[in-house]
Amino acid sequence: MATTNIKEVAQLARVSVGTVSNVLNRPEIVSPATRERVFEAIKKLGFVRNEVARHLRAGRSRTVGLVVLDVANPFFVDVATGAEAVADDHDTMVVLCNSAGDSGRERRHLDQLEQQRVMGVLITPVEAEPPWLEELVARGTPVVLVDSPATGLQCSVAVDDRLGGQIAGAHLIERGHRRIVFVGGPPSIKQVADRQAGVTSAVAAAGGAVELLTATSPTLTVAEGRAIGERVAALPPSERPTAAFCANDMMALGFLQAMASNGLRVPADMAIIGYDDIDFAAAAAVPLSSVRQPRELLGRTAIDLLLEEVSEPEEHRHRQVIFQPDLVIRDSTAPHRPI
Amino acid sequence: MATTNIKEVAQLARVSVGTVSNVLNRPEIVSPATRERVFEAIKKLGFVRNEVARHLRAGRSRTVGLVVLDVANPFFVDVATGAEAVADDHDTMVVLCNSAGDSGRERRHLDQLEQQRVMGVLITPVEAEPPWLEELVARGTPVVLVDSPATGLQCSVAVDDRLGGQIAGAHLIERGHRRIVFVGGPPSIKQVADRQAGVTSAVAAAGGAVELLTATSPTLTVAEGRAIGERVAALPPSERPTAAFCANDMMALGFLQAMASNGLRVPADMAIIGYDDIDFAAAAAVPLSSVRQPRELLGRTAIDLLLEEVSEPEEHRHRQVIFQPDLVIRDSTAPHRPI
DNA sequence: TGAAGCTCTTGAGACGATTCAATAGTTTGC
DNA sequence: GCAAACTATTGAATCGTCTCAAGAGCTTCA
16 A cells, blocks of 8 residues: 655655665665665655565566475475575575475466566475476476486485385384385375385395285375275284385374274284374374484475575586485384294 | 566567457457467467566565464464465465564564565464554555454454363363463463463362462473473472373473373373364374364464455454364373262 | 866666557448 | 447556666865
8 A cells, every 4th residue: 555665765865766776785885874864764654675676677586486295294394494494594585385296286386486486496296207397497497306306407305215115114024024014195206106116125125025015095194094094904914914114104193093093002913114204203192113304404405406506507517415314213113023 | 587578479479568468367358369379479488477577567466474483383284274275266375484483583574575565464473462563554564363363453363262271271170180280382472371361260260279380481392392291290299280281282292292201191190181183183192182273264264354355445344253262182181080 | 277086876777567548440320 | 421339459658676877076186
């Protein structure tokens, strides 16, 4: 409404708009007296700079879009927190968008971000090889893939999910389990496919002694984990696996609830290991073993790469940063049979 | 870089920029033949509308800022999810900002949002009577307070926290507890103060038979809950309360962990009730009793009020919407002594 | 005294879209 | 056959800021 602009400030301070702009952007080149008058006018009018106009002129805004698969998953919240911490130090804003694992929503968010001419996009894509990626970059929006290794054309930060799956699988096998279920989402999600490949290789390494079942769901939520847990609990004890490796901690928490509500003890009747090591994993009904990812570091590194690409487009070389996951052992995989 | 603009499209389609704009905004007034030519040009050039320029002209953007106290708290994520669902239907974007309970960060986020000329701001303020509120509104940015009753000058959505505290207190007293600790944050946070006032009144209603202790912390996090839990667990059994009412579920989860690590049984040695009823409460080590708030509904209602205010500034009357909380009883407050 | 070299300030021209009055071209009605 | 009415398109002004060449006013020094 009553938004005052630079012109009114100029009028009140009896200077030109150019001078007001100088006071705002390079105060040192304006004489102290004038500067003071302008500051007073700004204060009196309650003038607030219009970023929209600034950025129209500048061509790009100081905003970064962060598109995640699921805001309800604390893993992504932590990634966002890391990114925001770095952004804060660079006078940059992070806009958090939730694709909720839906390509349509993802596409709409990207369109909006591109229309806003954001400085760049950090994204955990719904699909492994997103078709829009190349075009978006070609039109001038830098992209950093998060928690998803790039095909080489872009920057990316990721954790070695295959190794993570292998670690989890090896841990369960070492604990004496011979019948393991992988509780995952759709293999179209790269992370899920990799974690599955990892556990599969661990099982293969055991040389035929271990059996691996698979249960998948469209999304990686607590509710889906619970649903799969119900199905698994309903199996006759002879067919039921003795351990579950869940594609993330959300599913593991749901799976755990299903065990409890069906009277199955964890880890005695069913050992469970999750993935991500979100803070809630340690506080679960049975503290969850998990595969830890450096969550905040992922976010920090992603935005670092983006800022580097934006500030030095010439020297910048796309890089794929890979972190190592860690095994965190808690009660949910405590030994239950003497080996 | 190579961002094409409306002028290039016009050139390629051999029409004026005005016509391209018309195709984009009121295609029905353009002849089919011309329209087709323009669409082809748009496609060929990969033209993406520049929202920044649009909004400069329009004066305001279709973006709403949502400033929350703690993104790590799933309560706020759910509020955000509700708000975003409504925003989606109105071609509006929600920018999620985290004040992390810090006035400085809050201020910076608000400055940025105001500079961006957002349509409006939804905020759970750090302080009860934020000094910036009046000025922000006076300068033309509508504000809706979330989970915090307005002083009457603005719209707000909130849950009756006093009632919630009372319900929680009454429940614990009814379960036979005579020594209760309120585990809260700083009373400068309105919600905390109200919940405390509620439990205090419930205790008062019991007529001197019940004792209420208080432990406060600067923030309402899992870590703080754990820290307070450690202190409480260290008390000699004779002085130790038998029940805890935590200002939110995050603290309750931390408190619960401290009990477990100190060998205290929940609810036998210590009953616990939280607040918010986040999804993780049901999945905790001991499923948590809690006071449920209509989380998504808060978000939906808040943005509804904002959109109404923006679209019909004349007819709009500021309203304070208050929801009722519900008691959710789970194992953490199961009866431990026959009454 | 006048040229040269300062320091400040100015004002016009972007940036990319929208909007609207004006116009050109077509059809209708009498 | 000509005015009126309508349709489709144009072009210029506008939003609020930044940038930069140009100018104004002052000091310095030969």
